[in-house]
Amino acid sequence: MIYLLLSITASTLIFIIFKLLDRYNIDTLQTIVINYVAACLFGIWSYDQPLHLGEIIESKWLFGAIGLGFLFIAIFNVMALTAQRNGLSVASVASKMSVIIPVIFGIYVYHESIGAQKIIGIILALFAVYLTSVRAKTTKNITKGLWLPIILFFGSGVIDTSIKYLETTYVTENGIPIFSASIFAFAFIIGISILIFKSIKKPVKLSFKVILAGSILGVVNYFSIYYLLKALNHESLESSTLFTVNNVAIVMVSTLLGLMVFKETISKTNWLGIVLAIISIVLVTLS
Secondary structure, eight states: OHHHHHHHHHHHHHHHHHHHHHHTTOOHHHHHHHHHHHHHHHHHHHOOSOOOHHHHHHOTTHHHHHHHHHHHHHHHHHHHHHHHHTOHHHHHHHHHGGGHHHHHHHHHHSOOOOOHHHHHHHHHHHHHHHHHHOOTTHHHHTTSOTHHHHHHHHHHHHHHHHHHHHHHHTOOGGGHHHHHHHHHHHHHHHHHHHHHHHHHHSOOOOOHHHHHHHHHHHHHHHHHHHHHHHHHHOTTSOHHHHHHHHHHHHHHHHHHHHHHTSOOOOOHHHHHHHHHHHHHHHHHHHO
């Protein structure tokens, strides 16, 4: 359970950092690219065994890590576009409601337990994520550019499902740090390629603020994946339970921090979502 709590904490900190990037006018794309190289280097530093490039190349999870690296960059960009064109609430709803994909995968593929209490908890979780995230302008924005939220929904779900599958099938507990580092390394390679391509038209300058913010984000991002993998590796929680609790808790905590720290407004509908989130977590955890 401690790994799940740490994963929730790290994932929530990512949202806070993105909020601060906007406040201090720090380039988001450059920060994301720096974040991936920082996360990769931190993962390599955390690896307590001799690092052999040949072992990584020959590992069974290599192509999965490459695919996840591509998805990390692609879905981060889709998330940014969704937030810009459809609104932050739509982006939040689309990314967090994707929890249903790894939950169904865990129940269908790994034959994880399913009962009335868990079903009710999962349904309440979906309502909770929506109600907690919804804002007044959601109904206007959601009709525009539906393809972005749809891609974000499936992309986020595929990422969580792929992480679970690779962790269960190919990654040993000792190999979690280097597996995580490899994902970030491939994401960085793709990200830096995008920056180089953009620099052809317009020179790119890295500021100290970008490097500092990217480094902090990278360490936090690394731990969000590392502790999620550690939690998935633990036998006390099924993945369907873990992903439900993880995603709902992140939305709930992020909303409360937005209220208390960033003085964001919160409606009665949002409060209803928070209450439903707490109920769903209790139901799914105790099922």
